[in-house]
Structures are given as structure tokens and as C-alpha cells.
Amino acid sequence: MPNVALAVTDGMLQFELALACEVFGADMTGVAEPWYRFSVCGPSAVRVGRFRLAPDHGLDRLPHADTVIVPGWADVDQDPPAELIEAVRAAHEAGARVASLCTGAFVLAAAGLLDGRRATTHWAHAKELAERHPRVTVDPDVLYVDNGSVLTSAGKAAAMDLCLHLVRLDHGSSVANTLARRLVVPPHRDGGQAQFVTAPVPAPDNHPLAELFPWVIRRLDQPLTVEDLARQAGMSSRNLGRHFRSVTGTTPLQWLLTQRIRHAQELLETTDDTVDSIAAATGMGTATTLRRHFQRTVGVPPDTYRRTFRSRTRPGAYDDGRHHRRKS
Incomplete structure (x- = not known):
């Protein structure tokens, strides 16, 4: 059973955090078994937007995960916490696949995981990411970038594209498409990451093309x-x-x-x-x-x-x- 850990500290974006929980913590009984063993890793308690979150484990558990998800980092003007950077780096060095959602790319960049690699983030912060981390090739025009053991996504809905891409790699297209329909995901947008194409998911059945x-x-x-x-x-x-x-x-x-x-x-x-x-x-x-x-x-x-x-x-x-x- 793949072990997916969500790395959190104070200041994470709640949308991307909740999105990862919804995808990797979903109940897929009867569709894909075994599904992921999902956990949230962080300090004793973290603030996400206006909410408090109690993680399942500390950040020291990240190196034991098969996949580490880093949600969006809210204050990109500030350096991410050193303990988060070190834990993400340690996880990657231990062999984990590490994926950032939206501005979580700033965490990966600070950990050195994006050096010499192509990466993306929310378009509004792509220039700053490139300026602060010149060894990273920042592409603001794609939905996500898959470098194998390191993946990055653009903002908001593109984070869902990346999460479904990970599901598809792990469980195949049929499972990913089933999950997408359960989540009522909007159609895939043009200009997505070129290495893999995701099928547009039809809208709910109340439109003229439903049949x-x-x-x-x-x-x-x-x-x-x-x-x-x-x-x-x-x-x-x-x-x-x-x-x-x-x-x-x-x-x-x-x-x-x-x-x-x-x-x-x-x-x-x-x-x-x-x-x-x-x-x-x-x-x-x-x-x-x-x-x-x-x-x-x-x-x-x-x-x-x-x-x-x-x-x-x-x-x-x-x-x-x-x-x-x-x-x-």
C-alpha cells in the first residue's frame, strides 16, 4: 500500500491542502484496493487559514513515505521553515517521490530539489521563484511538470491535475477517471503539461451534450x-x-x-x-x-x-x- 504523507506547517494554503486530503485520503473501496495509506505530518498543531490542524505525525516521518505532498506556501516573501525544508530534503534523499502544489514549489526550491530541473508554480509567483532560485528553470505556462521523483504544479485547479496524474501513474487511467468523476472535476484545460495528456472530464449531466x-x-x-x-x-x-x-x-x-x-x-x-x-x-x-x-x-x-x-x-x-x- 503506497504511503502518502502531506507535509504541513503554519502558513499553508488551505485549498491545496484540502484537495490533497480529498484525493489521497479518499475512500476508494471497490474501485482501487489497496488505496493510499494517507497521513498528515507536521508540528504538534498548525494554523491553516482560519483553522487549526492537528497532524497525525511529526515532520520526522516524511522520510518514511513513498510520496510526499507539499501544499501551497502562503507567504512566498518569507523563507519556508527550516524544519520543513530539511524534512522534505531528507524524504527525497531517502527515495520518496516529492510533489508540490502551487507555491509549494518554493519549499522544494529551498530544499534544492529543483536545481537543474524544470518546474512550475502559480503564474503570479513564477517570476519571483525564478529570481530567488536561478538554478531552477521555471515554466509559467504549464499546468504541471513531472521530473520523475520531483513534480510541481501551477495554482489551484492545476493542483488537482497533478494529483490525478499521480493517481493515474500509481493505479492506472480507469481509477483516475473514476475518481475525477466522483470529484466532478472540470474539463482539462489546453496548455497542460505535454508529457502526459489527461482526458477532459464531462460536466454533470445537465447540459445539451450529456448523451x-x-x-x-x-x-x-x-x-x-x-x-x-x-x-x-x-x-x-x-x-x-x-x-x-x-x-x-x-x-x-x-x-x-x-x-x-x-x-x-x-x-x-x-x-x-x-x-x-x-x-x-x-x-x-x-x-x-x-x-x-x-x-x-x-x-x-x-x-x-x-x-x-x-x-x-x-x-x-x-x-x-x-x-x-x-x-x-
Whole structure:
């Protein structure tokens, strides 16, 4: 059972903290078993916004975790507490995967974990992060950055994108998608992290496209067009486009392509099907077409993605080559 620890001290942002609790502390009985063994680690009592929080363990427990989550740090003008920095650094040196949400990147940077790496944070604080930590390559235009054993996210909703990305790496796409729907996550936004693409999650069922989405998902192996979708939805192509933009934040064709890529990822993760078979099953037609769209969208070829995903979901796969996972 993966051990996830949330590192907290006074001054953490309550939204990101609560978000991590909701994802990794969720009851997923019947969906993914075993789920995470989740705990909050910090001093005896911490203040988060207007609330007081009593952690389960002290910060000295962080090095025993498989994954450490660092929520947003509220006062970026001040250096994070030394005890937090030291504990996060010790956890990483012990082999833990460390992820920051929003301005939690300032904690990781102070611990030296981002030196020589690409990272992101809330766009409003990206310039300051870059100025204070010149050895970090700060990218303000992405939702999150995955460096293997060190991950960073942009602000607020992007923190959810990163948390679901971690769930997907650990438990697979089906579980991550189930959790996303339980949380009623809004659609994935364009401009996300290029290494992995997350499928847009349909909005609740009270919109004009509610019946169209599952109809399309069941027919991804077919050469669907915008006209096909519009005909099924009983509206003009122009009206369909307006509804798609409102509900998913993107166009019908882009949404359809994302579903095809997403399905291709699932097949690469869970089957030994050839790229040709997956191209047919996802409506891409040929392996060449699949490879072109997959490379452009995901950032790596299908074969490389399959090898990378499977190696990272094995026990100990949080290692980026610099650290070795402890044996229990």
C-alpha cells in the first residue's frame, strides 16, 4: 500500500491542502484496493487559514513515505521553515517521490530539489521563484511538470491535475477517471503539461451534450466527423461548436482527438496490442497517423510511452535514477 504523507506547517494554503486530503485520503473501496495509506505530518498543531490542524505525525516521518505532498506556501516573501525544508530534503534523499502544489514549489526550491530541473508554480509567483532560485528553470505556462521523483504544479485547479496524474501513474487511467468523476472535476484545460495528456472530464449531466459524450466514447474506433456528432446531438455544426466550447473548453474535433489519444494511452498501459491494432481501435486508421498525433499531443512515441508508463508503475518506480527505493 503506497504511503502518502502531506507535509504541513503554519502558513499553508488551505485549498491545496484540502484537495490533497480529498484525493489521497479518499475512500476508494471497490474501485482501487489497496488505496493510499494517507497521513498528515507536521508540528504538534498548525494554523491553516482560519483553522487549526492537528497532524497525525511529526515532520520526522516524511522520510518514511513513498510520496510526499507539499501544499501551497502562503507567504512566498518569507523563507519556508527550516524544519520543513530539511524534512522534505531528507524524504527525497531517502527515495520518496516529492510533489508540490502551487507555491509549494518554493519549499522544494529551498530544499534544492529543483536545481537543474524544470518546474512550475502559480503564474503570479513564477517570476519571483525564478529570481530567488536561478538554478531552477521555471515554466509559467504549464499546468504541471513531472521530473520523475520531483513534480510541481501551477495554482489551484492545476493542483488537482497533478494529483490525478499521480493517481493515474500509481493505479492506472480507469481509477483516475473514476475518481475525477466522483470529484466532478472540470474539463482539462489546453496548455497542460505535454508529457502526459489527461482526458477532459464531462460536466454533470445537465447540459445539451450529456448523451453525446458516452455515444462518442463507445464509437472511438469509427471515423466520426463533426457532422456526425452534430447529427447525433440534433443540432447544427455551428451550434455544436458553441456547446462544446462552453462545456469542454475546446472544439469538437480537439475533444474527439483527445478521447482517441486517451483511449490509446489506456490500451498502451493495459494491453500488449500492437500499435497498428491500437490505431484501429481508436479510430486513427494507421499506426503512422497514431504515432504522429500521439507524439505531438503526449510528447513521446507510443512505444516509448508504453515502456515509460509500465516501468514507472512497478514497485520502486518513483526513482529517477538518483535514488533507490527502500525495501520494506
